Amino acid sequence: MRALRIILVDDHPIVRAGFRQLLDMQSGWGVVELGSAAELAAYLRGGEVDVLVLDLSLADADGLVLIRQVLAAKPTLPIIVLSMHDSGLYVQDALAAGAMGYVTKRSGPDEIVDAVNAVAADQQYLSQDIRAYAQNPAAGNLHAPELTAREAQVWLLLARGHTVARVARTMDVSPKTVYAHRSSIYTKLGVSSDHELRQLALKRGVI
Structure with a gap:
């Protein structure tokens, strides 16, 4: 069975390394670390990817615009937002832009793994601390x-x-x-x- 190819984009090397360690522990997963939108654009011109894990707050791009740009080129690519922001407004914007998952950086370590499994199976995933938003979209506007x-x-x-x-x-x-x-x-x-x-x-x- 072909390995699941995951691209992890975050401009903080320590954060990126920590999440990569969690993902690398999964059998059959291959992870590529990138630190910027520019690196992602260069990779996507020739590299293959099954799941994109993306920080919204990159130094060289607006995360919401970047989601739309990536999906314009790769409409079926599942994207998970990995963010420090847990406001329902951020979740709403990310999902509206086309993200399939949203995991906050305060989530339990297993949640990023659960999120990758979910979106790879074409299912939406929200981390537990923001799941109330999915049950009641109006909560994002509190x-x-x-x-x-x-x-x-x-x-x-x-x-x-x-x-x-x-x-x-x-x-x-x-x-x-x-x-x-x-x-x-x-x-x-x-x-x-x-x-x-x-x-x-x-x-x-x-x-």
Whole structure:
């Protein structure tokens, strides 16, 4: 039986090495470590992969945009997000971008193994600490009950420091749509600038 080929992309070598050790312990799995979106792009031009494990917070790319770019080239590739973020908004964005799994870095060590097994079998996997989101998608919006799910996504991205143009690319919508959402968010949250949006996001624990 052919080995399961797993690509692990994280720009922190110690974190990457730890997760690779867990994956390498599984019989029949072959793991390649990469440290950047650029390295991933180079690998995908000629290398083979069955499962991609991807950190959202890479230094050289927006993880959500990268998911869409990878899936545009390899539509059937299962992608697992491996992230320090456990907010339902991050989970919602990752799944909307096309990820099949989401595992937080605080999860138990067996969960990354379970996630790879699940997505390789074409099944969605969420780590236990965020599984409530799957049972109740509205839970992802608890930090911002005033907002629609779409507005909450825009708020999250703006709070992370993204420009309107970058938000539009990430969400695959027009800048005009983002501006309209931002105006509504300002009104509903009682703020008047992106700086205030970020401060509120920090206060509510969104970022």
